Structure formats: C-alpha cells, structure tokens
Amino acid sequence: MRQDWLNPATLRDATAVQRDMAASAEQLDRIGTVRLVAACDTSSKWRDTRGPVHAAVAPATWPDATALPAAAVTQTPPFPYVPGYLGFREAPAIVAAWSLLPQPPDLLLVDGQGRAHPRRCGIAVQLGLLLDVPTIGVAKSLLCGTVEDEPGPTAGDRAPVVDRGETVALALRTRARAAPIYVSGGHRVSLESAADWVLRLCDGRRLPWPIRLAHDAANARRRAYMDQVAETAAERPEH
DNA sequence: GCGACAG
DNA sequence: ATCTTGTCGC
Numbered sequence A: 001m002r003q004d005w006l007n008p009a010t011l012r013d014a015t016a017v018q019r020d021m022a023a024s025a026e027q028l029d030r031i032g033t034v035r036l037v038a039a040c041d042t043s044s045k046w047r048d049t050r051g052p053v054h055a056a057v058a059p060a061t062w063p064d065a066t067a068l069p070a071a072a073v074t075q076t077p078p079f080p081y082v083p084g085y086l087g088f089r090e091a092p093a094i095v096a097a098w099s100l101l102p103q104p105p106d107l108l109l110v111d112g113q114g115r116a117h118p119r120r121c122g123i124a125v126q127l128g129l130l131l132d133v134p135t136i137g138v139a140k141s142l143l144c145g146t147v148e149d150e151p152g153p154t155a156g157d158r159a160p161v162v163d164r165g166e167t168v169a170l171a172l173r174t175r176a177r178a179a180p181i182y183v184s185g186g187h188r189v190s191l192e193s194a195a196d197w198v199l200r201l202c203d204g205r206r207l208p209w210p211i212r213l214a215h216d217a218a219n220a221r222r223r224a225y226m227d228q229v230a231e232t233a234a235e236r237p238e239h
Numbered sequence B: 001g002c003g004a005c006a007g
Numbered sequence C: 001a002t003c004t005t006g007t008c009g010c
Helices: A011-024 A086-098 A122-129 A191-200 A209-235
Strands: A038-044 A053-061 A071-075 A108-109 A136-138 A158-163 A166-172 A181-185
Touching: A011 A158, A011 A191, A038 A086, A053 A086, A053 A166, A053 A209, A071 A086, A071 A181, A071 A209, A108 A122, A108 A191, A108 A209, A122 A136, A136 A191, A181 A191
Parallel strands: A038 A108, A108 A136
Antiparallel strands: A038 A053, A053 A071, A136 A181, A158 A166, A166 A181
C-alpha cells in the first residue's frame, strides 16, 4: 500500500494524487474466485465536520452469504467532507478497519462512486488500489455525469451515466419502482460485472445487503463510541 | 463567473 | 452523512 496516497498536503496535491491513482486503476475484470465478499461504510455525527468517523467493513462468505463479524474503527479524519475528495476523508479509517479482518475479502463494495468521478477516482477506486482488491462503487446519488435515458421500472433495468462523453456508471433499478442506484467500476471490475454483482447481492431491497450490513456496523460503532464518551464523562464530572 | 456537488 | 414522526402503499 502506498502511504503517500493517503495524506496529500493540499487539495491541489489531492487532485494530482487522484490523477495518479486513476491512471493506475484497472477497468477490466480481474476478480478471481470470490469466497469472501465485503462492503464498507462510515458513520459520523450529524453536522459535525471535524469529529470522528466510524468505519466498518462487513464480510460474508460467498455464495452461501453467511455474514461474518464486522471490523470497525473510530478515527478523526484528516479532511472535512469536500465533494470530489471523499476518499481522503474516509479511506484511512476504512483501511484501518480492513486490516483488522482475519482474512482479506476477495471483493469490496463501497458506499460511494468508483470511476463516476470528475477525475475517474472515486473512493472505490482509491480503496481498490490501497487494499489491492477488486472494488465496486455503489452510490445513492451522482457526483458527476448525467443519466441518458431513465431506466425502466423493473428490477435489473439500467441506463448509462455519461460524463464528458464517457460512460462512467449505470443507473440501476435494483427494486421495482424504487429510485435507481448508481453503480460504477472501482478497481479491476468492469461496469458490466459491477452491475451483475450488485444485482446478485440485492435481496429485494434497494441497496445490496453487504452495504446494509456495513452501514449497520458503522452505526453500531458510533453508538458504542458515544455511549463510552458519556460513561467517561459521568465518571469524571469535575474534568 | 455561476452552479453543482458521493458521504 | 445525520435527526425524527407520521403517513402511505403493497
């Protein structure tokens, strides 16, 4: 893993890092046998831009879909949230959580964009390179690009998302009559395979179940952290 | 210059 | 991302 990919000094440096990473990312399938699939997500306190983030990675066996214990960490991010630079805020904590897993998963779903990014370097691309794992970007809204034709109303229907003449994502209807989600390749996963995997992992709900597990685990971590802070404050009321 | 803007 | 309650539809 390249440490200099995690800590740019300025946003201008971060832009250069993203260009470098995007050039290193692979957009053809090199997934291999998937025995463990995982998703990651973060949670943080409402309107607290400089407080800690709680990151979780939730693994599960595949294809039997047995959830394994999630790994979670709490860290103070080096960046506030800035559109286009989400990876620099959240990736360090996710990498730390990933390193706690007893076995590295073979595929990682990320809550955010992959190549559907102004510099083709969303958080899923960054995590794929940092962790050396195939990744898929799963976003609930778009950062850039436009949906050419709205996808049909049936689960599995899709429409390309085009940014500056390039198809960077698919607007994917994962549940009938629900708003589409935006799926893009991260590292070593083609757009088509990304959509296939996401549909395979959608159990009748809008979001794939690994993403929901990761979301729940990150929220559990945040609650545990807040409870512990409250407990410490109660034990030392004078300080 | 203005607007748009993952989580 | 996050808070909160009710409400609507299958």
